Amino acid sequence: MLSHKSKYALKAALVLAKEYGQGPVLISDIAQREAIPRKFLELILLELRNRGVLQSKKGKGGGYFLGRPPSKVTLGEILRDTEGPLAPIGCVSQFAYVRCEDCRDERTCGIRMVMKDVRDATARILDSTTLADVLKRVETTVSGASQRPHKLPAEFA
């Protein structure tokens, strides 16, 4: 399950993506727009900045902004920064491999095989989806929704 921290991070990143090219955005602005506790958001943005996803400017007229265009920032990158590895288990992580202490033989571990499949499936989605992709997808949903307003909610399909 995604932590609040990560959800906040994604929301904030999406705001900055939408505002990309318009100059810095205040922490307080983001906090208010997305209903995120101000002080908590500070920490999150700081971390994303230190990881190179965001940049910031101090003083008057300062704030946060994306360090790269929205089409160059993937959800996978952000989630790895805030949640840690995408892999459900350390021994199948590509970027943060850790051996299972008690594992006899990694090559023949059934759990590992299945978890590798899960990791690959998740990574395939999250590493190929950029902030720009998400914005676009939302936009087409919004405009498309007004044309067929009473469609069955997808969440109960």
Add this chain to the structure above:
Amino acid sequence: MLSHKSKYALKAALVLAKEYGQGPVLISDIAQREAIPRKFLELILLELRNRGVLQSKKGKGGGYFLGRPPSKVTLGEILRDTEGPLAPIGCVSQFAYVRCEDCRDERTCGIRMVMKDVRDATARILDSTTLADVLKRVETTVSGASQRPHKLPAEFA
């Protein structure tokens, strides 16, 4: 990330799958074979039993055993019992839906759309993989490995 609890649960279930039809297996046996803290394993097995995955027998000659054939128990079921929902976020869970308190409009939430894809991909794998599948996969890996022993380890591909 998978908790130890879930990893232990999967390991134990695989032992019971391998031993299926051979009568009850002692908690202590499973604990020793898989290097799981005995007392902790008790709790886990008990939970899986109360959920209907396992059955148990008390007294001499007692122990734990699968309640159904290994081909009828999926990893998804076990993981839901020990970890909770497979979904990365409550609002995309099929069996344990919970609304995001602060969500304006679920239908147009970009994060939700992507997380739904992730959930579906994970569930597709875990709900279609049974204990029998895992045992079989391990076995073919073991026998296959001796025929081409120096193949590049898949984990570094």
Add this chain to the structure above:
DNA sequence: AGCTAAGTCGATTTAATCGATAGACTGTGC
């Protein structure tokens, strides 16, 4: 019946993590 094997159950401990907040510090622009 009585002994023993084995699972059951409840309480507790310890350490780690999560979500959140406070306050002092640093750099920027005017």
Add this chain to the structure above:
DNA sequence: GCACAGTCTATCGATTAAATCGACTTAGCT
């Protein structure tokens, strides 16, 4: 130099994860 806005460090309470202890109950055996 003053106000603005991000930076950094510390802390706090609540929850959870992982593990452990001890007492209890049930089943089989003789």
